[in-house]
Amino acid sequence: MSSPSSPAISPVSPRSHPARDALRWLLVLPAFPLSGLLVTAVIGPIDAPLPALGGGFVVGLAVGAAQLLGLRGRARTLPWLLASGVGGALGLLAGSTLVGHGTTLPALAVQGLLTGALLGSAQALALPRDARRALWAGGVTLLWGLGWVVTTLAGIDVERQYAVFGASGALIATLGVAILGAVTLDRTPVTAGSTESATS
Numbered sequence: 001m002s003s004p005s006s007p008a009i010s011p012v013s014p015r016s017h018p019a020r021d022a023l024r025w026l027l028v029l030p031a032f033p034l035s036g037l038l039v040t041a042v043i044g045p046i047d048a049p050l051p052a053l054g055g056g057f058v059v060g061l062a063v064g065a066a067q068l069l070g071l072r073g074r075a076r077t078l079p080w081l082l083a084s085g086v087g088g089a090l091g092l093l094a095g096s097t098l099v100g101h102g103t104t105l106p107a108l109a110v111q112g113l114l115t116g117a118l119l120g121s122a123q124a125l126a127l128p129r130d131a132r133r134a135l136w137a138g139g140v141t142l143l144w145g146l147g148w149v150v151t152t153l154a155g156i157d158v159e160r161q162y163a164v165f166g167a168s169g170a171l172i173a174t175l176g177v178a179i180l181g182a183v184t185l186d187r188t189p190v191t192a193g194s195t196e197s198a199t200s
Contacts, residue, residue: 060088
């Protein structure tokens with residue numbers, strides 16, 4: 001009697017192609033400036049609660065979607081996207097409101113830390129149980145704060161109240177997330193199928 005066919009998704013070693021895995025995470029970089037430009041064009045400056053909610057959701061969703069490339073099926077697609085969008089929206093709302101929508105270096109650093117804390121915590125809940133969830137949440141918190149610090153020091157016109165830091169900060173955040181992903185998910189096997197099939 002023939003044995004039942006194996007499932008479409010099978011775990012493989014997460015350390016099979018470390019260079020390729022890192023490259024996948026680096027593809028997240030364009031999501032930061034592109035989502036920021038979209039928010040600026042459609043929603044406008046982050047100067048009130050509603051723009052903060054909308055802008056944070058767009059940025060969180062865009063970055064979360066790009067991060068699926070690095071996750072390689074290690075998180076279910078729909079929960080991950082929902083966590084990213086809602087976490088980004090609530091994070092930017094809380095952060096920008098706390099600092100009065102200010103654009104000084106300290107204000108943006110605090111805004112970034114709070115945005116990253118809520119975004120990272122929401123995403124961590126969507127990660128598998130064998131992932132280092134607390135490490136992911138803490139790392140995203142620090143990286144979003146650092147992203148705003150780097151962007152401000154680079155002389156970007158942050159007084160225009162953008163939804164997310166600029167390309168200089170995004171580069172630092174992306175490199176950090178690439179390292180964070182490798183460390184956080186080293187115990188979680190990738191899947192042989194696509195990220196789309198991971199939701200089935």
